[in-house]
Amino acid sequence: MLLVCLACLSVGCGAAQPAAVDVPGLATSSSSEALLRRPDAVVVEPPAAMPTVTARAPARGVVALREPLAGDAVQAVMQQVTDAWQQGSLEALVGVLTSDAGPIEARGRGRGPLIESWRQRLHAHEYTRLAGLDLIRPERVERWTWDELGASDGPARPADMRPDELYVRAPVEVTHLGNEKVFEDVIVLLLRPEDGRYKVSAYGEVEGR
8 A cells, every 4th residue: 555655646746847937037038039139229310401402602512513504495495585476475475484583674573564564565566477587596695694794894793683593685686567666676584494494584675786
């Protein structure tokens, strides 16, 4: 009987498993591996602010220069202006303007006075009779950048001209329809690059070649 009891105790002791004990602060091997696989934090810096794009700038610091437009771009806008006159189209004339355009002698007055003066001229004269004539000869068109103006041998710089604008003088080949004067001697423009082409930011006409 004693031997049987001892045998039972032996079997019971062999089958028992030690209880698992959680120790605070002690990580298991599986949790340690998970912690090791976590990526390190990365500091994300905001993108650097780009400098304002300009046509020219002093040779210091970081600058962003605008690609200059070719002479063909000036000729293209001049052709648009003369086509609009020859078509007698106020809509086409307005289409070449920037949103802040105005008369070259007082650009601050805005587009309204300029457009109204065009409306009156188109009503008073038959500009469509100029169709087919060469109003502007490309080789006679002169242009100056902001920093080229104001010299003793060049035109005065308009007071409100911006550094990214171009000053253009275009002699008009046909100024009369019979006895009616339809243009002054020279069309004077300020042009500003927008979306890869020039638009008219100021318009005027003056006497004299």
